[in-house]
Amino acid sequence: MCGNWEPGTSRSSGGRALAAALAWVVMGGPAAGADDAQWKAPAEERTRTNPLSPSPPALLKGRALFQRHCASCHGAKGKGDGPEARFGPKLPQDLTDSALQERITDGEAFWKITQGRRENADVVMPGFGREMPSDEDRWKVVLFFRSLKVEQAGR
């Protein structure tokens, strides 16, 4: 299990409610876009592959979109240190981290960027399906997201 979405031990009294909620999710639970408790992309989304190759123009566009839409929270280099990072209900992770990069498939990154994540009334991360209506643009952002790991390896 990935530890990131687990509640802290201080919330152990909610364990039974959590177990019930998990059972509901496992039993076929909410439709895509509503399953924020786990933020888990449906299997058919997870296995999607990026239709674009990381050509310099595609990466450049992805980088520009990232700076415009994502850097305020994720930081210009994806380290999770954007100026708005600490105002949300959760901190963004370091997107350059190789374990995170390996855990997330292209399809999953695309889905998460499109859907965003809510937790009750809080927007943890906004969805960009409307602000970036072009699938191609969002795939370019995924290309740039991937390049963050490469940049780190070259350092």
Ligand code: HEC
């Ligand atoms: C308002 C702040 C905010 C903005 C803007 C934002 N994010 Fe996030 N993002 C977050 C937070 C907070 C998390 C951590 C969510 C969590 O731990 O539940 C996150 C998580 C992620 C993850 C990791 C998902 C995982 O499974 O660990 C990726 C990838 C990501 N964001 C990409 C993007 C991209 C690309 C954009 C721009 C299109 C973007 N984000 C815009 C706040 C933001």
